[in-house]
Amino acid sequence: MRNFLLRYLIPRLGQYFMVIFLGVTLTFIIPRLSPNDPVERQINQMTMSGAHVNPEAVMHLREALTEMYGLRGSPFQQYLAYWGRLLRGDLGPSLSTFPTPVMDLIAGALPWTIGLLLTAVLISWFVGNLFGALASYYPDNPLMRLIDVASQAVRPIPYYVMALVMLILFAYIVPIFPFSGAYPVGTRVQLTPQFILTVLKHSALPALSLVVIGMGSWFIGMKSLTSNIISEDYVVYAENAGLSERKILFSYIIRNALLPQITGLALQLGLIFNGALIMEVVFGYPGMGMLTLQAVMANDYSLIMGIAIFSIIGVATSVLILDLIYPLFDPRVRHQ
Amino acid sequence: MALLSVQNLRAYYRTEVYGISRIVRAVDGVSLELQRNEIYGLAGESSCGKTTLIKVISGTIKPPLRVEEGKVHYQFGSFEIDMLHISPEDLRRNVRWKEISYIMQGSMSVLNPVRRVITTFYDIVTTHQGYTDRKAFLGQVRAHISKLGLPPDVLNLYPHQLSGGMRQRVAIALATIFQPSLIIADEPTTALDVVVQRGVLQMLKEIQAESNNTVLLVTHDLAVHANVADRVAIMYAGRIVEEAPTSLIFNAPRHPYTQHLIRSLPMIGDRSSRASLPGAPPNLANPPGGCRFHPRCPHVMDICRVEVPEMMTLPGNQRVACHLLAEGRR
Numbered sequence: 001m002r003n004f005l006l007r008y009l010i011p012r013l014g015q016y017f018m019v020i021f022l023g024v025t026l027t028f029i030i031p032r033l034s035p036n037d038p039v040e041r042q043i044n045q046m047t048m049s050g051a052h053v054n055p056e057a058v059m060h061l062r063e064a065l066t067e068m069y070g071l072r073g074s075p076f077q078q079y080l081a082y083w084g085r086l087l088r089g090d091l092g093p094s095l096s097t098f099p100t101p102v103m104d105l106i107a108g109a110l111p112w113t114i115g116l117l118l119t120a121v122l123i124s125w126f127v128g129n130l131f132g133a134l135a136s137y138y139p140d141n142p143l144m145r146l147i148d149v150a151s152q153a154v155r156p157i158p159y160y161v162m163a164l165v166m167l168i169l170f171a172y173i174v175p176i177f178p179f180s181g182a183y184p185v186g187t188r189v190q191l192t193p194q195f196i197l198t199v200l201k202h203s204a205l206p207a208l209s210l211v212v213i214g215m216g217s218w219f220i221g222m223k224s225l226t227s228n229i230i231s232e233d234y235v236v237y238a239e240n241a242g243l244s245e246r247k248i249l250f251s252y253i254i255r256n257a258l259l260p261q262i263t264g265l266a267l268q269l270g271l272i273f274n275g276a277l278i279m280e281v282v283f284g285y286p287g288m289g290m291l292t293l294q295a296v297m298a299n300d301y302s303l304i305m306g307i308a309i310f311s312i313i314g315v316a317t318s319v320l321i322l323d324l325i326y327p328l329f330d331p332r333v334r335h336q
Numbered sequence: 337m338a339l340l341s342v343q344n345l346r347a348y349y350r351t352e353v354y355g356i357s358r359i360v361r362a363v364d365g366v367s368l369e370l371q372r373n374e375i376y377g378l379a380g381e382s383s384c385g386k387t388t389l390i391k392v393i394s395g396t397i398k399p400p401l402r403v404e405e406g407k408v409h410y411q412f413g414s415f416e417i418d419m420l421h422i423s424p425e426d427l428r429r430n431v432r433w434k435e436i437s438y439i440m441q442g443s444m445s446v447l448n449p450v451r452r453v454i455t456t457f458y459d460i461v462t463t464h465q466g467y468t469d470r471k472a473f474l475g476q477v478r479a480h481i482s483k484l485g486l487p488p489d490v491l492n493l494y495p496h497q498l499s500g501g502m503r504q505r506v507a508i509a510l511a512t513i514f515q516p517s518l519i520i521a522d523e524p525t526t527a528l529d530v531v532v533q534r535g536v537l538q539m540l541k542e543i544q545a546e547s548n549n550t551v552l553l554v555t556h557d558l559a560v561h562a563n564v565a566d567r568v569a570i571m572y573a574g575r576i577v578e579e580a581p582t583s584l585i586f587n588a589p590r591h592p593y594t595q596h597l598i599r600s601l602p603m604i605g606d607r608s609s610r611a612s613l614p615g616a617p618p619n620l621a622n623p624p625g626g627c628r629f630h631p632r633c634p635h636v637m638d639i640c641r642v643e644v645p646e647m648m649t650l651p652g653n654q655r656v657a658c659h660l661l662a663e664g665r666r
Binding site (some may be wrong): 232233236237240241243255259329330331 | 394396427428429431432433437438440442445446447448449450451452459460463464494496507510511
């Protein structure tokens with residue numbers, strides 16, 4: 001245990017914080033390399049509205065904005081101040097919807113994104129892998145053949161086409177699901193059963209579109225992984241030993257074929273914080289993807305940085321957790 | 337009554353790729369009998385049909401392998417089965433591992449890499465014996481492996497933590513836990529160095545001596561047969577050419593192929609170089625007619641090219657398939 005701490009866990013944690021440190025530093029530097037000056041842009045917007053502003057007031061405004069945007073002092077001082085605020089959980093005010101804090105904007109979008117994407121990713125992972133293994137183990141089963149053909153057909157379709165087709169089909173031609181949004185406009189967000197039901201109804205179609213696309217790629221990956229495992233000596237031995245089909249399928253084939261898929265799942269879960277831009281645009285879903293789009297469109301540096309930091313931490317954390325728990329799935333991997 | 341009798345067995349691989357069908361006659365007219373309480377060695381060079389024969393005998397036939405003709409009949413203590421017509425479920429429930437165990441080629445990798453050895457034992461024991469309580473199960477497995485001279489610690493290890501020889505022993509221990517009537521071992525020692533090989537063979541011999549069951553030992557290594565087997569059969573190009581008690585086959589081989597094989601073995605103290613047989617074993621997709629050995633046989637006669645030699649039984653329980661014997665020239 002002591003060895004594990006000293007030789008593995010502490011270096012690995014150091015690596016984790018290093019990744020986050022580098023990521024945050026890069027997100028700090030990159031917007032500052034852009035020729036756009038957010039303070040000047042804000043002043044331009046105000047003066048462009050036509051009103052006469054006296055130059056002294058502009059000076060004061062410039063001072064005030066520089067202060068509020070955290071742009072006072074040399075870049076290095078700004079950098080230190082930035083870290084100081086970040087460690088207190090303060091990502092600063094959003095520039096486009098000033099003075100709403102970036103944290104509040106993200107807090108408003110994140111639950112929607114996590115709720116929808118987590119569900120969709122997990123469902124497509126489970127279903128795709130299960131069917132992928134079954135399709136490889138029972139290649140003559142008509143249902144498995146159908147799923148196989150369907151996955152092959154769905155995979156090359158670009159997601160935005162697929163999503164639009166589903167939207168037109170199930171919200172317009174056959175109006176089963178609502179057109180857009182996460183809940184009807186004007187409803188208050190609250191935790192009543194009725195509200196939850198509306199939310200589920202609104203998210204069903206976006207989730208379905210993500211599951212269909214996601215499942216297809218898990219299915220195809222798992223099918224080829226499984227077809228390799230099926231001819232492994234330990235599977236043939238288990239068959240010769242007369243173990244039941246179910247035991248062989250789950251404990252011998254799927255259990256081994258799943259190992260690379262677990263890594264894939266962890267990476268996808270980390271990327272959830274980015275949201276799903278196309279899905280959110282097509283379905284008008286108020287998640288992190290929409291927020292990113294808004295931020296980019298409005299040159300909202302602090303919001304872009306805030307989202308990027310969440311994404312960096314999300315991916316780094318999920319990979320860290322994966323590394324720590326992977327020996328539970330594959331005993332051949334041991335922390336030295 | 338023999339434990340296993342195989343009669344005139346023909347098993348071919350039939351494949352069809354892009355409309356071109358191809359038949360590989362891997363086993364073509366094999367007859368043999370395995371008695372109770374013996375170690376029967378099956379020898380032959382690579383791709384002569386040894387493994388195919390075992391697959392049919394052990395009932396693990398999968399397409400494109402098909403049995404075209406012949407009988408595979410078992411007589412166990414209380415019941416008999418026809419291996420070619422038994423239902424897969426019946427085979428799985430009543431025969432596999434209880435009566436016939438198959439230690440397959442490449443036994444080094446027969447253990448599931450993500451399961452501890454004890455869990456693999458658990459899978460097999462619960463499958464064939466129903467659920468036993470944990471304590472009884474552990475007792476049964478510990479007693480079994482300690483009898484085979486394996487340390488009890490191996491049970492809690494994963495396969496990658498075991499050496500190759502140890503994995504091989506574990507595979508044998510797994511295959512013998514129910515004391516089956518027939519243990520089929522396909523190249524059990526091929527990937528091991530001689531020291532480990534000796535240990536593994538010793539273990540197989542001890543198991544056989546203790547439970548008086550039958551071992552079908554398949555290997556191309558004649559030295560192994562000389563050490564372990566009671567009777568040895570030599571296969572060439574899908575057929576058995578000679579079968580005899582071990583000492584007879586090594587001291588008085590009758591078939592020209594066997595004679596070459598035995599003569600090619602190194603002897604201690606003999607430094608003369610060994611003659612190698614001209615030519616190569618035939619392609620089983622297109623084997624020569626008549627006796628399959630005739631293109632390489634130094635004593636070839638006209639009849640050898642046309643007629644398949646019948647298996648003849650000689651005194652001393654030696655069986656040879658060669659026209660020379662019928663001609664009385666040998």
